[in-house]
Amino acid sequence: MAIAQLTPAERDAALAALPQWSLRTDGLAITRDFRFRNFSEAWGFMSRVALLAEAQDHHPEWSNVYNRVSITLTTHDAGGLSGRDVKLAEAVDTL
Ligand SMILES: C[C@H](O)[C@H](O)[C@H]1CNC2=NC(N)=NC(=O)C2=N1
Numbered sequence: 295m296a297i298a299q300l301t302p303a304e305r306d307a308a309l310a311a312l313p314q315w316s317l318r319t320d321g322l323a324i325t326r327d328f329r330f331r332n333f334s335e336a337w338g339f340m341s342r343v344a345l346l347a348e349a350q351d352h353h354p355e356w357s358n359v360y361n362r363v364s365i366t367l368t369t370h371d372a373g374g375l376s377g378r379d380v381k382l383a384e385a386v387d388t389l
Pocket of ligand 1: 295352353354368372
């Protein structure tokens with residue numbers, strides 16, 4: 295299923311509204327790194343993100359090392375950034 299990539303103007307507006315997220319150097323994804331007190335809190339956060347991802351049918355690329363979680367959002371069906379990434383990033387920011 296094809297989904298439209300954000301235009302450069304849409305991407306810039308989205309990033310301005312998501313100050314804690316960074317554009318990946320290739321411009322095709324946004325990233326945010328999180329740090330928690332310990333693994334249990336990191337895993338609890340990941341569980342909540344997983345529920346958001348399932349509800350939105352949009353899934354992160356991520357990694358976890360002990361108390362750190364790195365999230366990359368990109369839309370595989372678009373080959374880059376789409377509104378779905380912005381929506382999930384906004385939801386993650388509310389956790
Ligand atoms: C069939 C299913 O809806 C699609 O494969 C969804 C699932 N989750 C997804 N997640 C992400 N990040 N990109 C996608 O293109 C995507 N597509």
